[in-house]
Amino acid sequence: MSPLHFSFYSAFTFSSLGLAFHRTHLISALLCLESMMLSMFIPLSTWSVENMTPSFTLVPILMLAFSACEAGTGLAMLVASSRTHGSDHLHNLNLLQC
Numbered sequence: 001m002s003p004l005h006f007s008f009y010s011a012f013t014f015s016s017l018g019l020a021f022h023r024t025h026l027i028s029a030l031l032c033l034e035s036m037m038l039s040m041f042i043p044l045s046t047w048s049v050e051n052m053t054p055s056f057t058l059v060p061i062l063m064l065a066f067s068a069c070e071a072g073t074g075l076a077m078l079v080a081s082s083r084t085h086g087s088d089h090l091h092n093l094n095l096l097q098c
Contacts, residue, residue: 011039026081026088030074037067 001009019032045060082088 005043008039008043012036015039023090026074026078026090029090030071030078033074034067034071037063037070041067 015032015035019029019036022028022032041060041063044056044063048054048056048060078088
């Protein structure tokens with residue numbers, strides 16, 4: 001395994017571990033999700049350049065578009081929850097009360 005691949009795998013692993021263990025604030029969960037998407041976007045974009053496959057050049061762009069939509073939705077949820085509940089703590093949110 002090359003050091004470049006190891007860094008991509010470790011970035012994804014650390015961001016998923018951060019999502020699993022540091023779920024106190026909604027903003028930290030959103031940052032971990034964005035780092036997971038970024039650690040998947042960079043290898044996908046370099047893989048299509050290394051293999052010179054023009055058919056897979058659209059995949060990283062679509063993934064980046066979906067991650068931008070996910071970030072916009074997450075920030076909208078953050079604003080809505082901070083307005084209604086007063087903070088972005090995840091333990092204050094209960095889906096059964098909404």
